[in-house]
Amino acid sequence: MDVNPGDVAWVLASTALVLLMTPGLAFFYGGMTKARSTLNMMLMSFATICVVSVLWVIYGFSLAFGNSGSGFFGQISFSHLAEAVNQVTNNGGPYGIPLLLFAGFQLMFAVITPALISGAIADRTKFLTWVIFVAVWVTLVYFPVAHWVFDFGDKDADGNITGAGWLAARGVEDFAGGTAVHINAGAAGLALAIVLGRRLGFKKNPYRPHNLPLVLIGAGLLWFGWFGFNAGSALAANGQAVLALMNTQVATAAALGGWLLVEKIRDGHPTTLGAASGAVAGLVAITPACAFITPAASVLLGVLAGIICSLAVGLKYKLNYDDSLDVVGVHLVGGIVGCLFIGFFGTAFTIGTGKTAYTWGVQGLFHGGGWTLLGNQAIGAFSVLFYSLIVTLILGFILEKTLGFRISRDAELEGIDLTQHAESAYDFENITSGVFSGVGGGGKSSSEGEQA
Numbered sequence: 001m002d003v004n005p006g007d008v009a010w011v012l013a014s015t016a017l018v019l020l021m022t023p024g025l026a027f028f029y030g031g032m033t034k035a036r037s038t039l040n041m042m043l044m045s046f047a048t049i050c051v052v053s054v055l056w057v058i059y060g061f062s063l064a065f066g067n068s069g070s071g072f073f074g075q076i077s078f079s080h081l082a083e084a085v086n087q088v089t090n091n092g093g094p095y096g097i098p099l100l101l102f103a104g105f106q107l108m109f110a111v112i113t114p115a116l117i118s119g120a121i122a123d124r125t126k127f128l129t130w131v132i133f134v135a136v137w138v139t140l141v142y143f144p145v146a147h148w149v150f151d152f153g154d155k156d157a158d159g160n161i162t163g164a165g166w167l168a169a170r171g172v173e174d175f176a177g178g179t180a181v182h183i184n185a186g187a188a189g190l191a192l193a194i195v196l197g198r199r200l201g202f203k204k205n206p207y208r209p210h211n212l213p214l215v216l217i218g219a220g221l222l223w224f225g226w227f228g229f230n231a232g233s234a235l236a237a238n239g240q241a242v243l244a245l246m247n248t249q250v251a252t253a254a255a256l257g258g259w260l261l262v263e264k265i266r267d268g269h270p271t272t273l274g275a276a277s278g279a280v281a282g283l284v285a286i287t288p289a290c291a292f293i294t295p296a297a298s299v300l301l302g303v304l305a306g307i308i309c310s311l312a313v314g315l316k317y318k319l320n321y322d323d324s325l326d327v328v329g330v331h332l333v334g335g336i337v338g339c340l341f342i343g344f345f346g347t348a349f350t351i352g353t354g355k356t357a358y359t360w361g362v363q364g365l366f367h368g369g370g371w372t373l374l375g376n377q378a379i380g381a382f383s384v385l386f387y388s389l390i391v392t393l394i395l396g397f398i399l400e401k402t403l404g405f406r407i408s409r410d411a412e413l414e415g416i417d418l419t420q421h422a423e424s425a426y427d428f429e430n431i432t433s434g435v436f437s438g439v440g441g442g443g444k445s446s447s448e449g450e451q452a
Contacts, residue, residue, distance in 0.1 A: 003088055004095040007236040011101055014232025018108035021225035022049055022115050028218025028276070030425075032325050033122045035210040036415030038425035044118040044130055051134045052111045057081050060110060060138065061103045064146040067154050071166030073144045074151065097235055105232065106150070113142050113181045119325030120189030121196050124412055127420045129405045133395065141391050142184065145384055149180040172380035173342050173362065173373070175244065176233040178288025178335045179384040186332025187388035189323060195396035196406045198322035200413065207324070212272050219276035223252060226283045230290040239351040240360065244290040248283065251290075251302035255282025258306025274310070277330060281309035284334035289342045292361045297345040301338065309334050332385070339381040343374025 026045035030038045052060070059078050066075025087099040114134045118125075146165075149172065153164030167179070174180065199207070209215055230248045234241035259278025260270035285305035286298060293301065313329030316322060323329065346364035350357055363369030399405050411419035418424060 002095055003097065004236070007095055007097055007238075008101060010237040010241065011097055011105055011232060011235055014228035015101070015105045015108055017225045017228025018105070018112070018232065019049075019225075021108075021222055021229060022046070022112045024218050024221025024225055025112065025115055026218070027214050028222060028280070029119045029122065029325055031211040031214030031216075031218060032119075032209045032273075034207070034415075035426055036417050036424070037123045038210070038417065039423050040125075040127065040416045040420055041118065041122050043127065043421065044125070045115040047127075047131050048115040048118075048134050049111050051131060052114065052138055053107060055135060055138060056103075056107045056110055060143050061106070063139070063143040064106065064110070065103075065151050067163030069163055071164065071169060072148065074147045074163075095236065102235065105235070106146070109177055109181060109229075110138060110142055110146065113177075113185050114138055114188075116182070116185035116327060116331055117189045117192060120193045120323045120327040122324035123199050123416055124196055124406050125416075126404060126407055129399055129403045132403065133399055133405075136395055137188065137392065140395065141188065141388050142180070145180050145184055145387065148384070149174050149177070149380070167380045167383070170376055170379065171362065171373070172376045173292050173346060174288040174339065174380060175291040176230045176287045178284070178338045179380050182284045182287060182331040182335030183339070183381055183384050184388045186328050186330075186335060187385045188392040189327035190321065190332065191389050191392035192396050192405075193316075193321050193323045193328070195393065195400055198320075199324065200409065202322045203317060209273055215276050216272060219279050222283065223279055226252075226287075230287060234291065238358075240291050240349070240358075243295075243349065246295050247290040247293065247298040248286050250295055251286035251298040251305070252279050252282035254299045254302025255279065255285065255306035255309075256302075258282075258303040259310045260306075262307055262310040277313075277326065278306045278310065281305045281330050281334045284331055285309075285338035285341070288335070288338045289346075291349075292342050292346045294345075294347065297341075301341050301345070304341070305334050305337050308337055336381050336385070339377045340374065343371075343377040346373055 022045050026042040029045065030042040033041045057080055061081055062075045062077040062079055064074050066077055068075045081100065081103060084099040084103050088096040089099040089102050090096050114137055148165040148167040150168065151163065151165040152168050153162055226248055227245055231241040231245035234244060256275055256278040259274050259281060263270045263274045282302040282305050285301055289301060309330050312333040313326040315329065342364060344365050346362055346369070347367045348359060348361040348363060350359040352358055362373050364373050365371060396405060407416060407419060
């Protein structure tokens with residue numbers, strides 16, 4: 001099979017962009033939490049890079065994409081990716097890409113998914129237990145679900161498809177991970193929020209972001225990296241990637257506006273946190289749909305996602321669960337909105353002509369395709385939701401009863417950065433001493449120093 005250097009270069013760049021999303025998420029979450037929880041929050045994201053990368057090489061890729069003949073999990077093998085070296089995989093188009101490159105690209109999806117979960121349990125999670133949770137969760141939940149959604153199987157000698165994931169074989173359309181990444185992480189976040197319980201002062205004390213500029217920097221990095229996430233999922237530098245990129249941009253922009261509109265009507269003023277949250281909601285919603293709908297439909301999806309997710313984040317106060325950084329309202333709800341939207345507005349697209357023509361996508365309800373696609377999308381979204389929720393509840397309760405998942409009350413009051421890591425993101429003592437002793441002012445007060 002021929003390999004196109006342009007396709008390889010694009011997927012290499014996309015892989016780096018998707019990796020950048022995890023540090024971007026660390027900034028986004030780190031700015032949203034308390035000042036005394038910043039480092040712990042950011043380190044939880046970086047820990048997933050460590051744990052998942054190692055497991056992916058040992059057995060994760062085989063479990064997600066190995067051909068076991070089962071629709072529910074891949075091949076149980078400790079091949080250490082040896083079979084991927086010097087092999088080429090067909091990506092559905094006229095050219096292939098190196099299998100090892102595909103494995104690297106998919107690794108970045110596996111890395112960020114558990115990192116998303118961490119936002120639901122900010123300020124109160126034992127770091128060591130979190131690391132163990134990530135290792136077990138990706139093994140039991142993410143790797144199998146990635147197989148369900150992303151593995152389209154292999155062709156045998158007779159041209160028959162074997163080893164495809166059961167949702168992929170059923171015709172569920174999820175271009176870049178609305179189910180496997182966002183619904184999966186959102187459901188797991190809800191489960192862990194239930195297991196760990198509410199933070200001290202929930203509903204009584206306001207939990208405001210301590211650093212909004214950091215939140216905006218994180219949101220910007222996520223937006224930038226998401227082009228690799230979505231457009232890179234074409235696995236080629238082609239028209240499908242271009243469509244995914246354009247849809248990602250316009251849906252995200254529209255969602256940002258939709259969220260701010262809700263804030264203006266409901267609260268009387270738009271906020272920077274709302275702008276950042278709206279952008280992420282749009283990115284989440286467009287993820288499964290980016291290559292299956294038109295740009296005009298993407299704008300509509302973005303507006304709906306911004307409005308629906310902005311309303312959904314308030315459910316935690318009505319239902320009394322403490323989703324610290326709105327993982328459920330943004331990722332679970334946004335993922336469901338995007339997946340179901342395909343059932344209504346999905347359409348088919350064709351690249352090229354003649355023998356090189358490449359067609360993908362199925363017509364949705366509003367394009368004359370009937371209810372079939374919508375039914376498949378609902379099955380895909382809710383099967384992942386319930387599987388992730390149930391398995392994570394069980395795993396979370398086991399870890400809580402054995403190792404302990406939540407820090408003590410005293411540790412939470414003192415601050416998780418100090419009690420878990422013996423560090424602080426901000427040196428308040430030196431800042432305070434500088435203000436009152438006049439740093440560089442010969443020991444005078446700041447006002448005296450100015451006068452001098």
